[in-house]
Amino acid sequence: MDQSHIRNFCIIAHIDHGKSTLADRMMELTDTVAKRDMEAQLLDSMDIERERGITIKASAVRMFYTAQDGDQYMFNLIDTPGHVDFTYEVSRALKACEGAVLVVDATQGIEAQTLANVYLAIDNDLEVLPVINKIDLPSAEPERVMHEIEDVIGLPAEDAPRVSAKTGLNVEDVLAQIVERVPAPSGDPDGPTKALIFDCLYDNYKGALSYVRVFDGAIRPGMRIRSMATGHEFDVTEVGVFTPQWKTVDELTAGEVGYVAASIKSVEETKVGDTLTDVEHPAQEPLPGYMKVNPMVFCGIYPADGSHYGDLMEALEKLKLNDASLSFEKETSAALGYGFRCGFLGLLHMEIITERLEREFDLDLVTTSPSVVYRVKMMTGETLIIDNPASLPDPSEIDYMEEPMVKASIMTPPDFVGPIMELCQNNRGVFEHMDYIEKDRVKILYTLPLNEIIYDFFDSLKSRSRGYASFDYELKDYQKSDLVRLDFLLNGDMCDALSTIVHKDRAYPKGRAVCEKLKDVIPRQQFEIPVQAAIGGKIIARETVKAVRKDVLAKCYGGDISRKKKLLEKQKEGKKRMRQVGTVSVPSDAFMSVLRITDDRRLRPHPLLREEVRLLRFLLRAPRYDRGGVSRRPVPGDRAKPGSAALCGAGPFRFLWGRHPHGPAGERSGPHLEYDTQHLRGPLRRGDHRGVQPRHGVLRGLREAPRRGREPAVPGASIRQ
């Protein structure tokens, strides 16, 4: 197609601001996908992506749009991963576009993550088109958000389409603006071929595929191509596009986006960011920006049942086919046996991989506490790179250690600045800068050690800000730090899988917290078990797991022999799944306890949340009522007459059918609570609801409000009925 009629763009949005929904509507409007075939949110094809509402792997969809002037345009929508761990992948996907649609939730405003990606897009000279989404929600404030976009990012947003991706309202305007404002590609169709790989995928039938954006020249089957960074050469067997199904085409020409299948064995041979060129007429220079991505977070992954080691290896190899950023090597642990030391781009990446291993490969896993990569300067002058606490040399041989630091930027409503700064300070953060970007939005910059944020920083941040703060980080440098290895002993035996490297000042509280946690998760055994934390042989904390006193079935007669045998079988099975550390049997999840040390404050539901649950339950059981002559059951979201019982959608809350904006993944239908963000900022106290302009009635049942100083719960908790 003529380049002037091609538009390559991506969508930038914060998690849950509606990127995928908008993409779906675009595909519908361009007849790419018939409405009836629409499986909600087509772009996210992995289960986990769907459930978490995030995109893990980028993909691209080709659409044809007939503009008002009657001309047909080819749209290539390139999907970008939406998480901090995948910044490099995002930057490559952006590189493949000329424009970016910036989606901002009209009820939420701009988040740190969005901001980071917008800057990335601007750095890559992309035309950014702001779009204000979710204007159908009663709590939407498009005006405010428009000003926010103008003030914070500095983009004119007066003409920004105000859409509802959910209902399809005004989505047409977005398409029209893409034609008008996104520049057409301007490569040289006859020059030497240059194609940027912005993603890789492994397909069981086609082998390793590269998603490319052709800048100059063309790629067609039969061509011999070279990957310019790795030097590998391949024969192109097929080129095609996603519509979003596979569709082969004759060639991909300058300006187009699609996939290339060649005799590529693994995704490692073609790396994201690399440039493909024609071997016969090679380009002089690759496209700029190629980088090798290094894992930042490591952890040990072991099969819960040692005999599944082979299965685990096979599963990791399969995942690796699709994910070049995953690294793993064999490792053995005294407590856990044979397993793998795996490297990840970040914590989320780690969670996704472990979850996929468990879900897609049906494996039970034990993961050890994550570690970052430390630099250890030895007395001998040598530098060691340590990603496993177990391999840390004896302290007497170490001159000093260095740890990776990150630059963290946090955006939050001003009410939470205090608690958030306290959190950063507690995590050894160094304050850098604070900016009031608007009267109710603050950007805080901190330098933090990566090792502090890989544990529970994100969760704590969410809980301290009631879910409103957003967070982004980038790796800064290595700094000298006073680090020690914290070991844990069970009945006197050291458990290598629990060892972790921490800052000296954090060792004592951490040791105590982990011991307390272990005391709870290690089941009582026949003998008393001392649980100790130690630094280099010095015990710094101790707890005791009391001995079990009775472990016997009280009753067993003729009729229930088989049943009692099954119970024993179950008990035996439970024991088998436990790991033996010296004399102590430890359940698999105990090894995660080092990781999951966090304020229990976040576990305590906010009293209002409980109230919501109560009201929702009440509503769902409410009798039918007469509405416009029709007898019907009240549903969440119904307006009701003042004073009546169904008035639960009121004040800061509303009940809706559909997905909860902060809810855990997977919930797509059923009643949910929606928060009116305006009114839920800052601790709510008795009587607060009085100032709230009722949108759907009055808030009833608000009997007990939390007092100041009490930590609220994350509004992520969903209500399932």
Place this chain on the structure above:
Amino acid sequence: MKLRAAGVNRLSLGLQSANDDLLKAVGRIHTYDQFLTAYRAARDAGFQNINVDLMHGLPGQTQADYLDTLQKVCDLGPEHISAYALILEDGTPLYKQVKAGETVLPDEDAVADMEDAGMAFLKQRGYERYEVSNFAKPGFACKHNLIYWDDAPYLGFGVAAHSSAPGEGEWLRWSNTESILEYLRKLKRGRLPTAETLHIDPREEMFEVVMLGLRKVKGIPRQAFLDRFGLSLEKAFPDAWLNVQANGWWSDDPARYALTEQGMDHLNTALCYFR
């Protein structure tokens, strides 16, 4: 009276607790007074061998509660007392209440304390423990239940009755249908109303003998095991034998495979060694 006259010589009454509030909490439909009436009626009818079922670890029960019940029951002087720790069975209303946090059970240690105190009390009152949860005055151990714990053959007749007997090269356990209509229909057609038959191979049978036999304070007579299976327990389960030994749970009596009191407290753990 009729039962006694028909030849029934032992009666078992399920009291569980002498505290009416506790009875209510676990959904029992009787009171302590009603039990007393029944107990006296049984004695009047001439029953010389009566068992009373008791429980500890009930929701809200304290050690004082439990000892009070034991005191009252011992004062009545039944020949046999079964004292069970509450088992929270999956699917029961109580199970649901506990899972939902509506009902709180005494913790592990409190239950163990009750059990220990109860056993000491019963011993002092002349009830001898002969099985995990069963106590009797000398000579009044339940002959019926001992058959189960010896894994000896028994035949059950009637709807839903269980039987257990040796077959050819295997042990058989079968049960009758639970439907009275099917029971009638089958018998009228001259067929056995068997619902399910389990074929237990000698290895399983050995395990069952261990599982049931070790419940008894006196355990399994060495000779009996040898006669039944042609090899000793040490040979049949060498690893388990050593594991139990390492815990110091075998009693000293060389003529029997029996557990010490501590071993009986950990019977499940011990049995897991045999699987």
